[in-house]
Amino acid sequence: MAAPTELAVEPGGRHRAGQASPPGCRPSLSPQRLALAAIELADAEGLAAVSMRRLAASLGVGTMTLYYHVRDKDELLDLMWNEFLGGHLLEEIPADWRAALTEIAQRTRQSYQRHPWALNVAVRPALGLNKLRHLEQYLAVASRITDDPDEQVRIIHSVSDLVVGCTLRELSGQAYRAPIKRTGHHGDGPAPPLEPQPGFDELVTAEELPRLQALRTAGCQLLAPRFEHALGWLLDGIEAAHPGVGQACPRAVGAPAPDPGLVGTAATTRMLPKKRA
Amino acid sequence: MAAPTELAVEPGGRHRAGQASPPGCRPSLSPQRLALAAIELADAEGLAAVSMRRLAASLGVGTMTLYYHVRDKDELLDLMWNEFLGGHLLEEIPADWRAALTEIAQRTRQSYQRHPWALNVAVRPALGLNKLRHLEQYLAVASRITDDPDEQVRIIHSVSDLVVGCTLRELSGQAYRAPIKRTGHHGDGPAPPLEPQPGFDELVTAEELPRLQALRTAGCQLLAPRFEHALGWLLDGIEAAHPGVGQACPRAVGAPAPDPGLVGTAATTRMLPKKRA
DNA sequence: TCCAGTCCTCGTACGGTGTACGACGGCTGG
DNA sequence: CCAGCCGTCGTACACCGTACGAGGACTGGA
The missing domain is CATH 1.10.10.60 (Homeodomain-like)
Incomplete structure (x- = not known):
């Protein structure tokens, strides 16, 4: 369950799986x-x-x-x-660029939360087809903000960096509060409200950390999610840097919207080579 | 070389290293x-x-x-x-909040670039003393922007999330372009300009990815650093959300500025317990 | 002087990992 | 009938984290 993309897999092993499936079509390895x-x-x-x-x-x-x-x-x-x-590609991209970026970001975030292991894999640079598709969707939005390709890339990176950084922090936080026995359930319940660290007090009472101490007595929770705030600020900054973008909503741009079949079919395509062994 | 903090280590093993060092003071394990x-x-x-x-x-x-x-x-x-x-604590925090946040962010970034392994360790939630000191420095700046503790935390998180996300992406990018033999040198040279992926073309020429294709023909490099842009936008958004902060620079606030001695001495302090074995 | 006890070191062993190598059966085309 | 490939897999090797327990050095008290 919970496999990101659910699709019929065509058999065919190592070398060039491009041909049609042989008649004996059991879903062997791939x-x-x-x-x-x-x-x-x-x-x-x-x-x-x-x-x-x-x-x-x-x-x-x-x-x-x-x-x-x-x-x-x-x-x-x-x-x-x-x-x-491939699991968090959008089927349809909202017309409003803020809404679109927010949606992409949140989809990505949810995807990370469903598959926390992905953050440990994210260091990996491999540029797969789905990565390119993801970029393409981002680009579809960014190109509505500016025509400068470099600027588009900067926008995309800033948003996706924020997503990754925020999710990484949140997941390490909740990895803490469930220190052992990480069974399947990750985000069950709204998370206990208070700072959960045992022994936290001993360290913070040090006179060296007055503001943290104040924060603690104020009952402020350090691990509050609030990703939307950060994204909102970032989008505000982007918007301010690109005046005349906010209102002229150029109708729903024909989003590439990869038809579900295609997403799957080509997904078997070899990743780009990484080592030239 | 390149150890983040250089300091005299006091001997004394597992249990409570608080006492003074015994006369036979060779720098045994710790x-x-x-x-x-x-x-x-x-x-x-x-x-x-x-x-x-x-x-x-x-x-x-x-x-x-x-x-x-x-x-x-x-x-x-x-x-x-x-x-x-502990390796990227500031000795002095700039008076201007933008400059301060920028400096903290960039110091952190440089630190990650010097120690790329840290990103793989960052998933770990352990709340050590130096983590708290780092937070304290962030708080010293955020408290000049707003008095709301929750808002302070949101600001801090948004900035540090951007740092982590951006650095993570950049490092995976350059991990790609030096796919094997990751010896000591990481950031030597300004990085080759063009998209380095071999076989990149085959994938992108797919008619499915028009904008990426356009980007490529435009000679735009996907892996451009430009962290400052993203941070600038984010700070713009924060500034816009907190009017009346930009100008009234309340002199150089007495930064906690942990004296170098202290940073080291207490650093042997046990991390907060993680498992309750 | 002897002894008990603590601190610190470390050799061995067990179960796990990634994977190189080569053997083996079944299928296909000549 | 047979050569050759495709796909499968057993064995072996080096390395990993670490449980267990032996043992040495040094201490303070009897």
Whole structure:
């Protein structure tokens, strides 16, 4: 469950899966199936549980079988990352640029929260097809704000950086408050309100940290989510830097809106090569 | 070299290192020394090279000796993280709040760039003393913008989130362009200008990604740094949300400015407990 | 002087990991 | 019938984190 993209997987192993599926069409192994199974594992038991042995076992095959479909564990992670990115592509992009950027950001955020392991994989640079699709969607919005390509890129990066940074912080925070036994449920409940750290008091009472102390006595919670505030400020800044953008809403631009079939079909496409072994 | 904080380490092992050093004062093992050695290792050969065996070897002791000073490898990572954070505390906080936030952000950024492994450790929630000091410095600035503690926290988070997100993206980008042999040098040279991905063209020429294609033909580089733009926008938004802050610069507030001695002395202090074994 | 106790070190061993190598069966085309 | 590929997988190796317990150095009290 909770696989980011649900789609029929065409068989065909290592070399060029482009052809039509052979008649005996059972859903044998494939990079995508590997990725989906690995994601399921990571969602359920954390990224550390994704070992080649466990993944193979969960697929009912021998360990080394995986290495026929995947060069590395790194490549497996790349595939997971690509699949993850495909999971939060928008079907339709809102006409208003603020709404659009907000929607993309929040979808991404939710996706990270559903698949916390993705943050540990995010360091990986692999530029997969879905990453490009994601960028394309961002670009569709940014191009309504400015015509300068460099500026478009700056806008996109600033928003997506904020998303990643904020989500990373939030997830480490809630990783704290559930220090052990990270079973499947991550965001259940609205999170306990107070600063949960035991022994927090001893450290903060140090006369060295007056403002933190004041914050604590004020009952302020350090881990409050409030991502929207930050994004709002950033968008305000962007808007101020690009006058004459706010009102002239140029109707719903024909969003690329990748038809669901396409998203899946080409997803088996090899990631871009990373090592030239 | 390049250890974030350089300071005399007092000996004394597991239980309460508070007392004065015994006469025979050779700099034996200590959590701090472990952390510093581990950081040196991680700087030189990446986080993956930091194994208990290698760390022990680099210190000239047996592997299991480490476990007398550290409960876990996790605790070692916590110590590294704490030491890392201590490495970019400001000695003096600029009077102007924009300059102050910018300086904190950039110092943090540079620190991440010097120690890229820290981003992989950043998922860890451990609230060490240096983390609190870092927060305190942020708070010293945020309290000049608003009196609302919750708003202060929101401001701090938004800035630091942007820093983390941006740095994470940049480092993965340059991790790409130096795919193998990640030796010590990370940011040498201004980075090659063009989109370096081999095979990038094949993917982008897909008619599915028109805007990316346009971007590429426009010669725009996707991995341009330009962190300052994003931060500028964010600060603009914050400033706009808090009118009457920009000009009334209330002189150089007496920054906590932890005297260098203090920063070091207490740094051996145990991290806050994470697992309640 | 002896002994008990604490601090610190470390060798060994166990179960886990990623993966190189080569063997093996089944299918297909000549 | 047979060569050759596709896909599978067992074994082995080096490395990892760490539980366990032995042992040495040094202390303070008897």
